[in-house]
Amino acid sequence: MSYRLGTVLIPEAAIQQRVRELAQVISQDYADRDLLLICVLKGAAIFWADLCRALSIPCQSDFVAMESYGDATAPQQEPHFTKAATVALTGRDILVVEDIIDTGHTIVHLRQLLQAQGPRSLRLCTLLDKAERRAVRVPIEYCGFLIPNAFVVGYGLDYAQQYRHLRDIAVLEAA
Ligand code: IMP
Numbered sequence: 368m369s370y371r372l373g374t375v376l377i378p379e380a381a382i383q384q385r386v387r388e389l390a391q392v393i394s395q396d397y398a399d400r401d402l403l404l405i406c407v408l409k410g411a412a413i414f415w416a417d418l419c420r421a422l423s424i425p426c427q428s429d430f431v432a433m434e435s436y437g438d439a440t441a442p443q444q445e446p447h448f449t450k451a452a453t454v455a456l457t458g459r460d461i462l463v464v465e466d467i468i469d470t471g472h473t474i475v476h477l478r479q480l481l482q483a484q485g486p487r488s489l490r491l492c493t494l495l496d497k498a499e500r501r502a503v504r505v506p507i508e509y510c511g512f513l514i515p516n517a518f519v520v521g522y523g524l525d526y527a528q529q530y531r532h533l534r535d536i537a538v539l540e541a542a
Pocket residue numbers: 410437466467468469470471472473474497517518519520524525526
């Protein structure tokens with residue numbers, strides 16, 4: 368099966384506007400805190416880059432990468448980081464920056480791994496929420512857009528490592 372870019376779901380201007388709104392709320396909420404952004408590679412990289420530069424408060428950033436569990440045929444194994452944070456997380460106010468919450472399995476595992484390191488607080492900021500597909504309960508403190516059950520690419524999100532550079536978020540369609 369081959370795929371092609373379909374309709375634009377969220378144009379660049381709407382993304383940029385929403386990122387500014389999120390950054391404003393986060394800047395207020397963390398005004399007297401010591402904010403540490405944890406960017407989940409690779410999909411959240413572009414969202415993180417815009418979000419952190421729109422904040423009006425100081426912050427630190429670190430990056431993590433997780434083993435993907437999208438393939439149901441993969442053998443069961445303990446979820447783990449393929450890249451762990453290098454900043455000490457104990458006692459920190461952590462805001463996880465994600466591209467999309469789909470079934471929710473990835474973020475649930477990530478939360479457990481981060482929580483085990485004893486942060487002061489741990490919240491989630493996701494650009495996209497594909498809530499229809501949720502399989503496990505996920506608290507989301509900051510959400511950019513609720514989207515329908517479609518496979519989307521652009522603004523960091525990929526299909527086979529393609530399309531991450533697109534400024535809009537578009538639906539991927541069967542060709
Ligand atoms: P979850 O564990 O099912 O919530 O999956 C989350 C991960 O699946 C995301 O971080 C993405 O890497 C990937 N993913 C889920 N839906 C999409 C999509 O529509 N486009 C691109 N990647 C997606």
